[in-house]
Amino acid sequence: MNCSKISSLALIVGMLMTSSIYADNSASSFTSDGTAVFGAVANRAELAATDGYTKVLSTELKNSGTPKDLVIGLSFETTLFTETVxxxxxxxxxxxxxxxxxxMKVYVDGEMVEPGEVVFDRREQTLFASLGGVLDCVDEVEDDTGVPNGIIGFDECNLTDEEIGLILDTTAAHSFNFLAYDIGSGSHTIDAYAKLTWNDEVVTPEANSSASASLGKGTLTVWEVHGSNSVE
Structure with missing residues (x-):
């Protein structure tokens, strides 16, 4: 795709933010209660594809006439949970x-649209510490009368681990505009997919970590627009 067309379509996207008169046609779908299923739950329910992606929203758009370009807006609440100890x-x-x-990624009639896979939310949390530990001591040595002598030696102490933990649980709304070019007349299916990945790395046996994520409310909106076809 030439740079002129991409720039012109990007300008139209900016215009759509303030007015709808530049869009010839539109379609939308939404989830209002955060019921999108993906990640481990989708895998157990055999809803996820082999690449880990699960369909979370879908809509249809009908158009006629000359080929048009599509601006596809995908928005979701995302929640990330990470814990390190x-x-x-x-x-x-x-x-x-x-x-x-x-x-996230979006398909139109089974073809992935630009710019492909997009990271909607990501967090990497690392926690490290060098701790002295806690001394747990008992005066076990007695004098001649059977009373502890009041002197505690190192061999009468046990050094136990100190522990530090960090939990982050955040929710935010994110949005991204995908682009599809030269869509012909007829009925078109627009599908949005999501994938969750996590990788817990335990560097030492005395440490552990966990991570998870979820989707909340989301919308999928499609605008049919006229993009520039100039060639340089």
Whole structure:
């Protein structure tokens, strides 16, 4: 696709933000209660494809006449949860990493549109610490009368782990405009897909981490527009 057409269509997208008169036709769908199923739940229900993506919204658009371009707006509330815990004693270093990512893509009539896969939300959380530990001591040595002598030696102490944990749970709304070019006349199906990935990395046995993500309310809106076909 030449640069002139991409620039002209991007300008039209900007115009659509303030007025609808530039759009010839439109279609939309939404989920109002956060019921989109994806990630591990979708895999268990056998709803996810082999690449991990699950369809979360879909709509249809009918057009006629000369080929048109489509601006496809996809918006969702996204929630990321990450937890890392480290334990250490004696000055040793412990670290843990948790990350979670939500990716989206859109298809028109089975063909993925530009710019392909988009990261809607991502977090990588790393926690590390070098801790001294906690001394748990008991005076076990007694004097001649059977009374503890009041002197505690190191061999009468146990060094136990200190622990630090960090939990982040955030929700935000994100939006992205996808572009489809030269869509012919007829009825067209627009599908939005989402994928959750996570990778918990435990660096030391004394550390652990977990991560998850979810989708909330979402909308899928499609505008049919006239893009420039100039060639340079």
């Amino acid at each position: 480290v334990r250490s004693k004696g000055g040793s270093k412990s670290s843990a990493t948790a990350n979670a990512t939500i990716e």
